[in-house]
Amino acid sequence: MADAVCAGLAGKTPPRTWSRALLLTLPIALWSLFMAMRGLMQPERSLQIASGLTAALMVVLFYMMMKTSSTYRWRRWFFVALGVLFPIGFIHNVMVLRGSMGIPIEEMIAGRTPFCFLPIPLLILPAALTKTLVFPGSLLPGGGMAGAGMAAMAGLWLAITLVVGKGWCSYACFFGGIEEGMAALPKKAQWKKLDPRLRLVPWAVLLAMALLSLALFEPAYCLWLCPFKAVSEYVAARNTVGLVQNGIFVVLFGALVIVLPVLTKKRTQCTFLCPFGAFQSIFNKTSVFDIKIDRTVCSPCVLCQKSCPTMSLTDESIKKGETLMSCMKCGACVDACPKGAAVWHIRGTQVAVKPERARLMFLYAAWAMAAMFGGSIITQGLATILQRVI
Amino acid sequence: MGEAFLLGLASGPACVASCGPVVVPSLLAEGAGWRLNARYLSSFLGTRFLGYLLFAAIAWELGALVSPPPAVRTLMYGGIHVLLGVALLWYTWSIGRGCAHACAGSGLVNIGRVGKRGVSGAAVLGFLTGVSLCPPFVAAGLRAAQLGSIAAALLFFAVFFVATTLWFVPFVGMGCVRRNASIVFVARTAMVLVAMYYLLAGIAMLAGRRIYG
Amino acid sequence: MKWPSSKLGYTVAGMTVLAAVLVPFVLMGLFTKGFTKLGLHVDEMYSGGPTVRTIQEDGYTVTIHKAVYPHLLQTEKPFVQLDWKPVNALPQHVSDAVDVDGDGQPDVRVSFDVPKDPKTPLRADVDALNPRYQAMRNVGKRKFSELIVRVDDAILVRIPLTGR
Numbered sequence: 001m002a003d004a005v006c007a008g009l010a011g012k013t014p015p016r017t018w019s020r021a022l023l024l025t026l027p028i029a030l031w032s033l034f035m036a037m038r039g040l041m042q043p044e045r046s047l048q049i050a051s052g053l054t055a056a057l058m059v060v061l062f063y064m065m066m067k068t069s070s071t072y073r074w075r076r077w078f079f080v081a082l083g084v085l086f087p088i089g090f091i092h093n094v095m096v097l098r099g100s101m102g103i104p105i106e107e108m109i110a111g112r113t114p115f116c117f118l119p120i121p122l123l124i125l126p127a128a129l130t131k132t133l134v135f136p137g138s139l140l141p142g143g144g145m146a147g148a149g150m151a152a153m154a155g156l157w158l159a160i161t162l163v164v165g166k167g168w169c170s171y172a173c174f175f176g177g178i179e180e181g182m183a184a185l186p187k188k189a190q191w192k193k194l195d196p197r198l199r200l201v202p203w204a205v206l207l208a209m210a211l212l213s214l215a216l217f218e219p220a221y222c223l224w225l226c227p228f229k230a231v232s233e234y235v236a237a238r239n240t241v242g243l244v245q246n247g248i249f250v251v252l253f254g255a256l257v258i259v260l261p262v263l264t265k266k267r268t269q270c271t272f273l274c275p276f277g278a279f280q281s282i283f284n285k286t287s288v289f290d291i292k293i294d295r296t297v298c299s300p301c302v303l304c305q306k307s308c309p310t311m312s313l314t315d316e317s318i319k320k321g322e323t324l325m326s327c328m329k330c331g332a333c334v335d336a337c338p339k340g341a342a343v344w345h346i347r348g349t350q351v352a353v354k355p356e357r358a359r360l361m362f363l364y365a366a367w368a369m370a371a372m373f374g375g376s377i378i379t380q381g382l383a384t385i386l387q388r389v390i
Numbered sequence: 391m392g393e394a395f396l397l398g399l400a401s402g403p404a405c406v407a408s409c410g411p412v413v414v415p416s417l418l419a420e421g422a423g424w425r426l427n428a429r430y431l432s433s434f435l436g437t438r439f440l441g442y443l444l445f446a447a448i449a450w451e452l453g454a455l456v457s458p459p460p461a462v463r464t465l466m467y468g469g470i471h472v473l474l475g476v477a478l479l480w481y482t483w484s485i486g487r488g489c490a491h492a493c494a495g496s497g498l499v500n501i502g503r504v505g506k507r508g509v510s511g512a513a514v515l516g517f518l519t520g521v522s523l524c525p526p527f528v529a530a531g532l533r534a535a536q537l538g539s540i541a542a543a544l545l546f547f548a549v550f551f552v553a554t555t556l557w558f559v560p561f562v563g564m565g566c567v568r569r570n571a572s573i574v575f576v577a578r579t580a581m582v583l584v585a586m587y588y589l590l591a592g593i594a595m596l597a598g599r600r601i602y603g
Numbered sequence: 604m605k606w607p608s609s610k611l612g613y614t615v616a617g618m619t620v621l622a623a624v625l626v627p628f629v630l631m632g633l634f635t636k637g638f639t640k641l642g643l644h645v646d647e648m649y650s651g652g653p654t655v656r657t658i659q660e661d662g663y664t665v666t667i668h669k670a671v672y673p674h675l676l677q678t679e680k681p682f683v684q685l686d687w688k689p690v691n692a693l694p695q696h697v698s699d700a701v702d703v704d705g706d707g708q709p710d711v712r713v714s715f716d717v718p719k720d721p722k723t724p725l726r727a728d729v730d731a732l733n734p735r736y737q738a739m740r741n742v743g744k745r746k747f748s749e750l751i752v753r754v755d756d757a758i759l760v761r762i763p764l765t766g767r
Contacts, residue, residue: 035627105744106752108649109759127643129403130674136649139639155635159626163619197575204579211411211580212587217646217674224587238745241594288615348612361616365623372627407675524676 012340013069013356021066025059027364032058032371039379046390050382057081057378058371065363069356071331072307075170076180082374083177085381087231090114092384094233102236108136115150116232117157117173119222121206121279122213134217160373164366165287166280169270169310169328171370174377175228179269182261183309189265198272199311199326206275221275227252267309271326281325289362290345291334293321294352298341304333321351329362394546397533398553401526405554408524409438411584412478412515417564418577419485420499420512424565430498431561434516439551441520442527446534446547467522468595474518475589477501481511482581485574526554647671648747651684651759656705663692666757667703670764671748679748680763683736685713688757693717700732703762711736713760715751727751727760737763 032055039051061074115137140149212220230253237243260268305313312327333342343355484501498510530550534543652668666686700709710733729739744750
């Protein structure tokens with residue numbers, strides 16, 4: 001898959017000259033610098049260096065995307081950095097404040113449980129029916145780990161989703177980079193035959209967890225299934241059931257985030273479990289950007305299908321000339337296609353007519369979000385490491 | 391009885407939310423068409439009603455309608471949770487064996503037999519949710535216990551039940567959702583997940599450990 | 604979703620890029636304010652419920668919250684939360700008879716030690732002077748509806764209701 005993705009074979013948009021690539025990178029360079037300003041003006045040296053490094057990373061990666069006309073492999077560097085550095089920064093903060101990754105009941109009562117985006121779809125039904133948020137956080141900014149508060153995280157999520165839709169899973173999610181990095185390690189997949197019905201499991205998880213969250217009035221996915229508690233925080237076990245819950249997330253993390261991505265070269269947690277990803281798929285129906293297959297050019301060699309990290313291309317969808325709802329707009333299929341049949345596309349326009357324009361417009365929006373949100377997280381993670389060194 | 395009706399209307403959303411994890415995936419897993427979904431709901435609600443009345447009658451006879459001792463209630467609750475989990479898993483397996491989504495207009499999925507007649511999964515799930523001592527049920531029980539006779543208590547429960555049932559009627563609309571292999575797979579998988587929760591919760595209660603305390 | 608024309612598609616795409624620029628300056632703040640204006644509140648099982656009364660004791664206060672009842676299938680019992688504050692003004696051993704329902708009669712007697720080290724686990728005993736409240740012996744922080752914890756500058760005690 002990696003060879004196919006990175007090859008940049010015939011039929012594709014040719015690489016640009018360095019000057020043209022630089023010109024196209026300029027808006028992103030200005031944006032990244034602006035985003036880094038706050039960090040650059042801080043008195044801590046570690047934060048200044050981290051902000052500068054992050055801005056440089058975002059600019060260089062975007063330049064390479066413009067120069068090579070390839071998206072996936074450069075985006076992947078950012079995404080893996082985000083997935084690795086988020087836990088470093090977060091766990092460090094948690095250890096400094098609490099001395100433990102386990103959330104004690106006092107912190108939950110005080111409303112200081114940090115709110116991540118994963119429980120958002122589970123909170124909708126209880127909130128709509130009873131105006132109650134079934135999460136032990138604070139609505140408004142609070143002290144300590146509450147950070148910006150639940151309202152701010154929800155506001156950020158909605159704003160970014162408006163722009164990139166399910167592209168959140170490729171440009172904003174601070175958990176997915178771990179499995180994407182693991183999937184990149186081997187040259188070839190050991191397990192190639194995967195039951196395509198497993199793609200539907202996230203929808204089942206979403207349905208079950210949303211209904212259980214309403215019935216039990218608690219964030220059921222966070223308590224029972226979320227594997228990323230292994231790299232953030234979890235409810236400190238107060239009883240046997242708490243121990244069982246913690247055991248479940250350790251097993252799921254090991255299997256779906258570490259082992260299976262290596263064996264399959266797929267983002268298995270995203271593809272086979274994540275209910276938030278299923279929820280975000282709905283926004284692919286409203287997003288103006290998508291990826292199409294130009295059937296007049298397609299062979300079909302199904303390299304796009306093999307390269308897709310989330311199994312969002314099937315034989316039927318390729319025949320129809322489109323991806324499934326679960327497409328994360330990572331660009332793997334476009335980069336893998338040797339004929340240039342898989343293309344970026346804007347709804348309403350003709351397929352494969354000026355696809356590079358569609359790609360540019362999407363990447364400006366998505367990379368701006370990545371630099372704003374993911375960039376700040378990368379900065380925090382880097383600063384945490386630099387504090388130890390400087 | 392007006393009080394029973396109003397209490398039922400007020401408790402309806404809570405009943406729907408409590409039964410939601412069982413009703414919604416199992417409705418989706420059955421065939422499409424509002425008629426079939428109406429039959430499902432009739433079967434589910436019918437045996438749920440039976441469960442209500444049966445519990446009310448037994449508890450009245452035992453003099454325990456007000457509130458069974460906590461230890462007894464936990465054991466009952468735990469046992470019913472385990473049975474609900476098992477029923478959901480059996481139902482999921484039965485759907486896979488049958489051709490519910492492929493055979494338009496077929497009957498409900500059966501998960502057992504009584505004599506020569508099949509017992510639909512909807513009926514089993516309805517009965518188990520009916521005796522599951524959910525909070526609205528307990529509230530109605532407390533009120534019914536203050537009435538003079540078992541007949542009055544049963545009538546109170548019946549009227550209460552009818553009022554809560556009104557909130558389930560919109561679920562017939564789920565029959566308009568187009569069924570295909572993907573929808574049925576999602577529904578069955580969701581049922582397995584819900585069943586896992588009920589099994590774990592039930593075993594924890596039977597083992598003497600409350601879920602979170 | 605069918606789009607009528609290329610022009611509309613490009614227009615919306617352009618607006619999306621513009622929206623991306625506006626996210627940190629306008630959109631995020633707008634949506635955040637929108638969420639706060641929805642009138643949502645955190646489940647009282649976590650937050651303890653709104654304050655009802657405050658009783659002045661000798662150098663400290665006891666704040667009484669409104670009783671919290673579980674929703675739907677929540678497994679917690681109904682409870683009432685009492686806060687002793689500030690911690691540094693509390694005696695080494697607290698034993699207060701508290702009138703929870705405001706009828707002039709004490710309903711519970713709550714007793715606990717206040718250790719100097721804030722990390723020492725707290726334990727509480729509650730005598731139920733009113734059968735509406737559940738007595739507790741040597742209770743720690745096992746569940747949301749029955750606990751004693753220190754949160755910032757206050758010691759919180761949650762006493763379950765018996766339902767009588």
